[in-house]
Amino acid sequence: MALYEHVFLARQDLAQAQVDALAENATKIIEDNGGKVVKTETWGLRNIAYRIAKNRKAHYVALDFEAPAPVVAELERQTQINEDVIRYLTIKVDAHEAGPSVMMRRGERDKRDRDDRGDRGDRGPRGDRGDREDRPRRSREDVDA
8 A cells, every 4th residue: 555645734724623624534544444643633724825715824734644546536526515625635655753743843842942942042142332413313314315
């Protein structure tokens, strides 16, 4: 059987329980047709690059599974019918990623970096800005020219 990754974006106004139900529905479609879901990840509510059907955010869900090709066709057909799914993508992969995906590790890394930096981040304390009287003043005519 071939290995696949299926990612779908669900509408922003859905509750997390509804998003989980969509993931379970996709898992059921795969397993009923002879496939096997290896991993399911919910990436949460995230901003999207551009507005899709009046949505600025979407719930992201990723499924790693192994199945024959007709299962993918059926999964995509069912996904297209569902009004709660605004985008989806299924790709064939050579091997599944071991452990959490890059999206899940990124959240952990960002949280760890924020904790390490403290309040000011990497910028450090602000130095003396010098005497402001020494700077030449510009008149309105200089700015407009």
